[in-house]
Every structure is written in C-alpha cells, then in structure tokens.
Amino acid sequence: MRVVVDTNVVVSGLLFGGVPLRVLDAGASQIVNLFTSNALLEELAEIIERPHFDKKFSETGLTRRRLISDYQALVEVINVVLFTEQVSRDIDDDEVLACAIAAECEFIVTGDNDLFNAWLIEPPPGTFVRTASGSDRATCPTSPKPARSSTVT
Numbered sequence: 001m002r003v004v005v006d007t008n009v010v011v012s013g014l015l016f017g018g019v020p021l022r023v024l025d026a027g028a029s030q031i032v033n034l035f036t037s038n039a040l041l042e043e044l045a046e047i048i049e050r051p052h053f054d055k056k057f058s059e060t061g062l063t064r065r066r067l068i069s070d071y072q073a074l075v076e077v078i079n080v081v082l083f084t085e086q087v088s089r090d091i092d093d094d095e096v097l098a099c100a101i102a103a104e105c106e107f108i109v110t111g112d113n114d115l116f117n118a119w120l121i122e123p124p125p126g127t128f129v130r131t132a133s134g135s136d137r138a139t140c141p142t143s144p145k146p147a148r149s150s151t152v153t
Helices: 007-016 018-028 038-048 051-060 064-074 091-102
Strands: 002-005 033-037 075-078 107-110 128-131 136-138
Touching: 002 007, 002 018, 002 091, 007 018, 007 038, 007 051, 007 064, 007 107, 018 033, 018 064, 033 038, 033 091, 038 064, 038 091, 064 075, 091 107
Parallel strands: 002 033, 002 107, 033 075, 107 128
Antiparallel strands: 128 136
C-alpha cells in the first residue's frame, strides 16, 4: 500500500507517538510504503525548528537533524510536479496532494480537514484520504476536473 503522511501527522508521530507513530511504524516494518517529497521534508524541518518543540527535544535527547534523518530512512523521496494553480485553501496541502499523485498513493494520512474539504485535484482512482483519527474520505474518480470530496460510508 502506497501512503503519503501529512507533515503534521509525521511530527506528531515522531515526537509524541500514538496513532501517528503506528503509521510510521507500518512504514518501518514495510507493511506500507511511505512517500514524501523534498518540499514536505523542508516543511518538516521548518516545523520542528519551532521553539515550542525545544522542550520535547531536550527531554528525548533527539536532535532535529537526527529526527529528519530517521524519517528519511522510512520514506521514499520522490520528485513531484507542482500544480499550475493552487487547488486547496492551504498551499501546503497542495504539496501533499502533488506528492500523493506523483507517487500513485492509495492513501493520504492526515488530521487536516482541508485536505478533503477543499476542492481537490483528482487523485488516481481508488485514492483515499484517511485522517489520523481513522475516518475515510474519497474523491470522485469520474472526472479529470477538480472534484468535490465526499464521505465514504
């Protein structure tokens, strides 16, 4: 199974554990294949530099560089083609979508409602967006135009 993990879920898993860590562990165990892009790695590096994470790094003895290195060992970094126009409310979400499309992923793991509440470029048929809490959403696989996401029941 091919999966892109949204950066905030990656941060949560690497620093705090829980369900997000189980997703990353599945990648480490090769139960799933995890994909990312250089832009998403840069976003990860920017996020973990925030001062409010200083205490967590101090407590764990991890360095930011080591955290990124460990994550890179879990994922395949792919080249993505950027959209010609912004397709989601948050431009950072476009990076996640572009990565999922380029890697032909079946799942995007996220805790961000914008990834499935915005107008989305259509991922490959059968692609699902799964929140970190476990709810599934899928985009309509019938039109090459942006499709409004809908809840899978």
